[in-house]
Amino acid sequence: MQMEIKCAIVDDEPFARKGLASYIEKISFLKLVVECEDVMALHEYLRQHPIDLLFLDIEMPEMSGLDYVATLKNPPKVIVVSAYEQYALLGYELEIVDYLLKPVSFERFFKAANRAGESLGFASLTIGGQHSVQEQHIFVKVDKKLKKIQYNDLLFIHSLGNYIVIQTTYSQEIIYSTLQQMITMLLQIYLYPVIDLILSISKKLR
Structure with a gap:
């Protein structure tokens, strides 16, 4: 190699x-x-x-x-x-x-x-203080309060017009946000792999 x-x-x-x-x-x-x-x-x-x-x-x-x-x-x-x-x-x-x-x-x-x-076949590397994708999380506003959602708890995310449905292992949250706004947030914290999850579900529901 x-x-x-x-x-x-x-x-x-x-x-x-x-x-x-x-x-x-x-x-x-x-x-x-x-x-x-x-x-x-x-x-x-x-x-x-x-x-x-x-x-x-x-x-x-x-x-x-x-x-x-x-x-x-x-x-x-x-x-x-x-x-x-x-x-x-x-x-x-x-x-x-x-x-x-x-x-x-x-x-x-x-x-x-x-x-x-x-x-490309290289082993995973880390730098000081860095967390894996599985340890990442997002904050979303639910009932005027910020709620922390861990990446590992996400089941799917899909778009309903100007709203986003976030399904986790323990709850379902509906937030006021567009699909593009959600993707932009995920990009900022290295959750690009989740875009696959979002799009696959959203396309099925169109």
Whole structure:
């Protein structure tokens, strides 16, 4: 098994590329092999050099990042890094590894990189003070009070117009929220895997 994951960064903002590169440098199992300002530059690179993991912005000149990924027959693992949460559903449909909202903290970046590593056959890694996905939780407002819900207790979440139904092992909560707002909250705390659960249930109930 290879010891490093070959990574590429595609973002039209130099400052954003610099920040991601500095994060990659801190993670021993990641190796940055190329930085590109648009997907066309990446396309030329990929003609000669395969990569394992792509850190990808969405809104860029000529072609969006996700539109480009959709054209690839055998795309690398993709982690989207964007300032816009409205593309999260499209990212899910393209089976990306994770969706990071700018500005990205190192801890959040590390969790996404670790998940990519696991999908490529690397063992799970941790950093100080970090909790696994199973130990994560969310707070929702129920009857004007905040209620803590553990990830492990979630059975399903689905949308009913402007309301969200959260079914847990011990209760059912109905909160005032849209599906997109719920997904945005989950993205912020690394519960991207739960989006699969939300969408599968919501589609069945349409």
